[in-house]
Amino acid sequence: MNVVPPTPPVHPAGNIGASGLFERFQRFRPPTFTSIDRPKEAEYWLDRISKILKPLRCTEVEQVEPVYSISNPYKTPTKSLRAPSPRFAHPSISLSLSLSLSLSLMASLLLFLTLSLLSLPSLSSPSPSKTHLSFPLFSIPLSPSPLIASLSSNTPKTQIPRNPSPISKIPQNPSPNSKIPTISRFKYTMALVLSLPIGTPPQSQPMVLDTGSQLSWIQCKPKRLPKTPSFDPSLSSTFSLLPCNTPLCKPRIPDFSIPTSCDSNRLCHYSYFYADGTLAEGNLVKEKISLTNYQSTPPIILGCSRDASSAEGILGMNLGRLSFTSQAKIQKFSYCVPSRRNLTQRSPPVGSFLIGDNPYSGGFKYVDLMRFGAGTDNLPYLDKLAYTVGMEGIRIAGRRLNISRAVFRPDSGGAGQTMIDSGTEFTFLVEEAYNKVKQEVVRLVGPTRLKSGYAYAGALDVCVDGNVAVIERLVGEMVLEMERGVEIVVGKEQMWVPVGGGVTCLSVGSSQMLGVESNIIGNFHQQNLWVEFDVLNRKVGFGKADCSKVV
Template identity: 60%
Template sequence: MGLCKKFKLSFFVFFFFFFGTLSPCLSEHAQKNDGVSLSFPLTSTPLSVNVSSSPRFASSVVANGRTSARRNLPPRRPSSSSSFKSTFKYSMALIVSLPIGTPPQVQQMVLDTGSQLSWIQCHKKTPSKSPPASSFDPSRSSSFSVLPCNHPLCKPRVPDFTLPTSCDQNRLCHYSYFYADGTYAEGNLVSEKFSFSGSFVTPPLVLGCATESKDAQGILGMNLGRFSFASQAKITKFSYCVPTRQTQPGSQSTGSFYLGNNPNSAGFRYIDLMTFAQTQRMPNLDPLAYTVALQGIRIGAKRLDIPPAVFRPDAGGSGQTMIDSGSEFTYLVDAAYNKVREEIVRLAGPRLKKGYVYGGVADMCFIGDAMEIARLIGDMAFEFDKGVEILIPKEQILADVGGGVHCVGIGMSERLGAGSNIIGNFHQQDLWVEFDLANHRVGFGKTDCSRSAM
C-alpha cells in the first residue's frame, strides 16, 4: 500500500448515493433502479496518532517484495445507473468509513490505490484487554466466513497476489502484511460483503480480518490486482477529491469518494494508463499500480531539464511513475529529485535548514515564514501528454512537518530502496482524481474539494 502517515486528526463521515454507474456485478435489477439516494448519519471518530519520524512508504512497493445469523430480506443489487458517494477526513491518510457485513458494521479504512488486499480491524477478545469499539465483530455478521487452508488463495505464489500466507493451528488461512516503516497487520483471510444498504450489497469479497495491527484503521485496497476491492466488486470507475490541509489546531476538512460515475466528470481531463503484459514482469515493476507517463516537472515558468525516460520503467522496471492515494508525500528517483532540489536551492537556498533531512528522505526543508518561502519557489506542475497537468499552487508546496519546519512534499524514493516515482496524496489536494478502469485511463479535475463534499 502506499500508506504514508504522520499525524491523524478526528474526522466526520457522511455517505450519500448519487445518480451514476456501478458495474453489473452490483446490479441484479438493472432496469428497475434508475436512481437511488441514501444518506448515512454524520459520525465523529477520533483517530490514533502516529508520530513516527519515518513516513510510511508506498505499499505497492512493499507488497510486491520490494518490500448467530440474522435473517434479512433478499437484497436487491444496485443498478447500473447508481453510484456510491462517501466523504473522508483528510488527516495525512485518506480515511473512508464503509458498511461491512450483515447487518452492516461501519469500518474505517484507508483509501489506498497502491495496494491490493483490503483488510479490516477484527474483534479480538483477550482476558486483559477489550477490543476497540470500532473493530469488526465477525460473530454479528451472518455473511462472514473464514477461508480454509485449502483455499486457492492460501497457496504461495498465486499470480498477482504475493501476500505471505500460511496455515494456522485451526487450519485457517493466515496472512502477515508488513509495511516499510515496520508496522504490520496479520490475521485471517475471510469472505464478507459490503452492505451499503438493504438494497445495495456486494457479493462476498476476499479481505483480511486483522487481529494484530498497530493501526486503528483497515485498508481499502484499490489497485489493479484481481483481489482488490475494485476488481472483486467489478467497479469500473471510482474517484476521490482530497481537500486542502487544515493547519489550525482542531480544524477539519472533508473530501469526497465516489464508487461509480462522478457528476463532476464533465470537466475532467484524461490521460491513458500504462499497461504491462504478463510477459513484461520486471523485478522492480509493480504491474498492478496505476502507472502514468509523466513527461516532466515545472517550477514556476521553468520546465526542469529531466529526460522523460526518467519517469518511465527501464529494462528492470525502475522509473515507473504511479498515482498513489495511500502515499502521503511524492517520491522521485534521484535523477528527478536532484533536478528539483537544484531549482529549489536556486530559488530559496538561503532559507534551507542545512543538514536537516525529514524522515531520512526529504531534505528540501525550511524554517521561517512558510508563505514567504512558498512565494520564492512559486507554483509547481507535473506535466503529462495532451496538455494535462497536476498543478500545485505555491500555497500547497510546503508541508508542515512540525517544530516550525516546512518541507517541500517530495522525498527520495531510492533512499527507501525503491526506484519508483510516486505521486502521493499531498500533491492531489483540491483535485478530483478519477480511475476509469473500463477505459484504462485516469482523469483530473481541479476544484475546491471541501465544497465538492457538500
C-alpha cells in the same frame, strides 16, 4: 448466511401471554435476511417462521402488523416492510413480529413482501436518477492501533512480501547487483479515510483509501481487548474464515502480491509489511460490504487483522484481482481530496469518494494508463497492478527542468514507473528526477535559508525554519506534466508542509530515501482535485474542484 433453528418443542396448551410467547419465540433464534435482492430469501424466512410459530399455537388475534415504510438513499418512491422487533433488523428492510402473529396472514404477507422486493433496484443497477454512490472522505491523522501497547517485543514478524503494494516495490527476482530496499523510518501521518458498513448487520469500519494496494483488510476485535471499536466477527451472520485448503492460500504458482500461509488452526493467514513499517497480519475471510441501505457486495475476500500498527484498515483499490475494485466489479470510481490548509478547525476537512459516473467529469482531462505485456511479468521493480501513467516532465516557477521523460517510465528492471497513489502522503521521485527538483528549489530559496543536515523522518530533506510565506513566494508552484497535455498543478501552499517545531519541509521526497524504485504522486498533491479512475477504459481523469463543497 441464515441460521437454521432447531426443531422447537411443543409447549402445553394454554395462554402464556404475549411476553411469554415472545420469549419462547426468541429462544429459537429466528432467521434474518442477509440480502434483500432475492425474493427466495423472503420465502425461506416465512417458511422458517411458520415452522417456529406452529408449535407455539399463536391465535388469530396474535397477528403480524407490518409497517409500510422505506429508507431510500436516492429519495425515490420504493416499498419495503418494517415491523417493531429488532430481531429482524436490516439496514433497509426490517421484518419482525410484534408477536401478535397470524398464520392466516402468511400468504398475503409473502405476496406483499415479494412484490416489494421486486420493486427495489438491482444491486448492479443503481437508480437511473443517480448513477453513482457517494461517501464522505476525510483527510485525517492516522490513529495508533490500541493493539500496539499489547504487542510484545518478541511478536513474530514474517518476511517482507516481495511484491507489497501500497508504498514499496521490492524485487521479486533481484539480480546479484540489485539493491534490496529496506523499510524506511518514515511514517505517514495523514491519510484519506472513509467509513464502510461491513457485515450483517453492518458495522461501520474506518478504512484508508489506497489505490496503491490490493488486499483490503479491517481491524478485527481481539478477545483480549474487548472495548476496542474494531469489527466483531461474532456479530455478523455473513462472516466466514478461509481454510488452508483454499486455492488462494496454497496457489500452484506463488502469488507474492498476497503473501499467505497456514496458521496453527489450519486457517489462511496473511502478513503484510508496508514500506513505512506498518504491519498488518491476520486471517483471510469473506464478508459483505454495504454500499447503500439496500445494496451490498457479495461476500468478498478481506483480511481480518488481529495485529496491526494502525487503527484504520485498508481499502485496496488497485488493479489486482483481489482488490475491492475487482471483487466488487467497479468499473469507475473517483475521489476529491479536501484541502489540509484548515486542519486547525475542530472538524476534519471532508471530501468525497464516488463509485460510478462522476457528475463533474465533463471538464476532466484524461491520461491513459500504461499497458504492460506478458514479457514484463518478471521485471523485479515493476508493479503491474498500480495505476501507472506516462509523465513527461516537471516545471517549477514556470521553468521546465532538464529531466529526460525516460526517467518517469519503467527501465529494463521495471524501476521508474509513475503511479497515482491515494495511499501515499507525499510525492516521491526517483533519484535523477529528485536531484533536479532539489537543485532548482535550493537555487530559488538560497542555500543559507535551508536547515543543513536535516531530514524529516529520513525522507524529506529540503527543510527551512521561520516564515514559510516568504519561501512559498520564492519557489511558487510546481506542475507535473503528463501525456496528452494533462497537468497536475501543485500550488505554492502545497509545495511545503509543516512538520513541527517551526520547521517546514518541501513536500517532495526521494524515492531512494523511502526505499522504493518508483515515482509516486501522493495525496498531498491531489488536494482540491477530482481524480477519476476509469478502470474499464484504462485511463485516469483530473479536474480542479473545491473538494469541501462537492459532497
